[in-house]
Structures are given as C-alpha cells and as structure tokens.
C-alpha cells in the first residue's frame with residue numbers, strides 16, 4: 001500500500017531514504033531547515049555498505065565519476081614527522097575497497113536523482129507532531145499541516161526533533177579516535193593526496 005511519508009532533514013541519510021522509498025512507489029516529502037543545499041563539505045570515505053546502497057540505487061557510475069583518486073597517504077605526528085607513507089592502493093590492499101568523495105559531491109548525486117520526483121521544501125521544520133491511531137499529524141513552522149503514515153527524522157547529530165520527541169534515544173559511543181585529514185592545497189591535482197595526522201596522546 002502506498003504511504004504518505006515525511007522525511008525531516010535532507011542530508012545524505014534523508015535523501016537516500018527518499019530515493020529508496022519513492023522507488024517503492026510511496027509519496028515522499030522532504031523538508032529541510034536550510035534555505036538551499038550546499039555542495040560544501042569534508043572528504044568522506046565511502047565503504048562497503050555505502051557503496052552497496054549506491055549500487056542498489058543505480059548510482060555507482062555517477063559515484064565513480066565524482067570520486068577522487070588518491071595516490072598516497074602519509075601518517076604524521078603533530079610536528080609533521082612521517083610515521084608511515086603508504087600508497088593508497090597498498091593501504092586498501094587488505095581492507096574493503098573505499099571510495100573517496102566530498103560530502104557535497106555525494107549529496108549532489110542523490111539530490112540530482114530525486115529532483116522533480118520528490119517534493120523538497122526548504123526553510124521548513126516540524127513544530128508539532130501528534131499521533132492519532134495509525135496516522136500522524138504534523139504541523140510545520142510556517143503553520144501548514146500534513147497527515148503522514150510515517151515520519152522519518154534524519155536531521156543529523158544535533159536533531160532538535162529527535163531530542164523533543166524521542167527522549168529515550170541515546171547516542172552510541174563507538175569509542176574510536178577520529179582521524180582528521182588535511183588536503184594539500186598546493187598539489188597540482190584536485191585531490192591527489194591527503195595526510196592523516198595521529199595524535200597518540202589524544203583523550204576525551
């Protein structure tokens with residue numbers, strides 16, 4: 001049965017859900033608090049599950065076209081002393097393949113795929129949600145209303161709607177150290193190499 005689905009938050013997660021659900025024939029509306037989408041963003045490395053989803057969406061070729069090839073990775077101390085210098089090929093030899101793409105580049109592929117098929121409304125947030133049986137009534141920040149069969153909240157890490165309506169949800173601590181990458185701006189290629197800094201004394 002076709003459902004009326006509202007997705008609040010049009011980031012990578014929200015747009016991926018919108019494509020999958022609209023392909024299944026559901027009527028999908030995406031809202032975002034931003035006034036437009038931006039192509040800005042850091043580099044992300046898309047791995048197994050992410051790559052499989054893009055294949056499922058039929059977007060593998062576009063993903064390949066928008067990805068960056070990388071030559072090598074240098075692991076550095078804070079004083080830039082090289083710990084390890086590896087070719088990217090070597091680094092990926094014994095682990096699952098990964099694809100380097102900017103967050104904005106990945107988001108743009110998804111957005112391009114659903115523009116015109118899915119209703120995307122900017123400058124809009126959820127003001128109130130009330131459930132009546134199997135239906136959910138949503139009131140938006142501009143005063144308009146919608147009746148939905150399913151509401152998906154994909155507003156990212158600092159979701160105000162999740163905090164307000166899913167008070168028992170918890171953030172999972174993966175207990176990992178984050179490695180920050182810095183691009184070498186003076187490189188002659190768009191993104192030919194990047195450095196990974198390791199701060200071994202880091203603690204939280």
Ligand SMILES: Cc1cc2nc3c(=O)[nH]c(=O)nc-3n(C[C@H](O)[C@H](O)[C@H](O)COP(=O)(O)OP(=O)(O)OC[C@H]3O[C@@H](n4cnc5c(N)ncnc54)[C@H](O)[C@@H]3O)c2cc1C
Nearest residue numbers: 009010011012013014032033034042044045125155156160
């Ligand atoms: C520096 C950095 C590096 C990273 N590297 C990697 C990596 O290598 N590999 C990887 O897989 N992941 C990486 N990540 C994580 C990855 O980028 C995020 O997990 C991903 O972007 C999250 O997508 P999302 O759609 O869940 O949320 P977001 O991208 O945060 O999107 C949320 C959307 O919801 C909208 N929104 C927010 N609040 C509201 C509201 N109240 N109402 C309506 N709309 C709202 C926002 O405007 C936004 O469009 C990295 C993250 C950072 C910060």
